[in-house]
Amino acid sequence: MDLVETLEGGVATLRLNRPEAANALSLAMFDGLIEAIPRLGRDPNVRAIVITGTGRAFCAGGDVKAMQGRTGTLEERYDELQRKHGSILALSQCPKVTIAAINGAAAGAGLVLALACDLRIATQSARFVTSFANVGFAGDFGGSFFLSRLVGPLKAQELYLLSEKIDAQEALRIGLLTRVVPDEAFSDEIARLATRMASGPTAAYRYMKRNFEIARAGTLPEVLAAEAQHQIRLTQTADHAEAVAAFREKRAPVFTGA
Known part of the structure; x- marks a missing residue:
């Protein structure tokens, strides 16, 4: 399964599960997020939501290999992208506290997925890049909206135009992250924080x-x-x-x- 859902102690975890592709976003992932997030937001047994990745990456963003086989008219592709945008809209409107547990690299739409969460906790080894310019795109999934509000419009535009990788400490310094955790302590810190949110008001x-x-x-x-x-x-x-x-x-x- 491309998206794995678990629930323990009031904490629902959505795990992006394509480690062989650095958890690049598939159609099944989008469909899963669009369905799961509103449902978890309504579920009284769910008190906090964690989004993370399987393996060494959080999410590489869009599946560049799949982009080569695009079909359909421009209007159809626009409608499809807007439908996928529903995953970010659902996340930003979720009434539960959402935590991005960034276990590794986050790029493009994968970075935006983390930006849409309430709290962003990253491993020391995590790396971040907007990446859109690298594939000839201007950006989607609301990245310009979220990033401008987190780091300021000038810095956000710089990150998009230059599309340079930044490490976790720099991401923390500019306000992109909530906190950075040593890799070996990451799982324990996510569990502690998620439990704290789930047991809160x-x-x-x-x-x-x-x-x-x-x-x-x-x-x-x-x-x-x-x-x-x-x-x-x-x-x-x-x-x-x-x-x-x-x-x-x-x-x-x-x-x-x-």
Whole structure:
């Protein structure tokens, strides 16, 4: 299977599973992501989502070999690409915390897949490249949107135009990554972080994500109105009540996502 899904302890893991092709994105992967992400977002048993790769790479991006056999009219190919874009849209709109566990190289659309996640944790040995210019493309899957917001528009344009590889420490420095972890500690750190997110106040996380989405394009009055609305809604949740009780009782809260 090109996309392997597992669920353990409230953490759903979607593993890109084409190690022989550096996990280049296949049609089956796109279909799997488009189906799985909204479903996992609705599933009350899922409290956090991890996306990672099998083998030494996270994702090499589009399957360049498959590009040679394109068929169909320009309109048909446009519609097909827009359908594939649904995977990124679903990921960016997912109400659950999403973690890109970047176990190796991330390039092109594979890099964008990581950028669309809430948190990006990479191994020390990971490498990153926009790669689109290298194959005569301008870029797709929303990379210009995500990268501009993470590293700034000038740096994002530089990364696209020069298409130079950067290492994990440079990616961290410019704001592309959340953190970098030694290769030997990577699996443990991902498990620890995913468990922390899954055991946290997931309703609050959902509204945090919505607040920041509004903040990216909204005005201050719009942000204040959204924050007030979400904050008042959260006062009615069991998680808020539990947090208050735990504070009074001087113990750690036990959140259920309710």
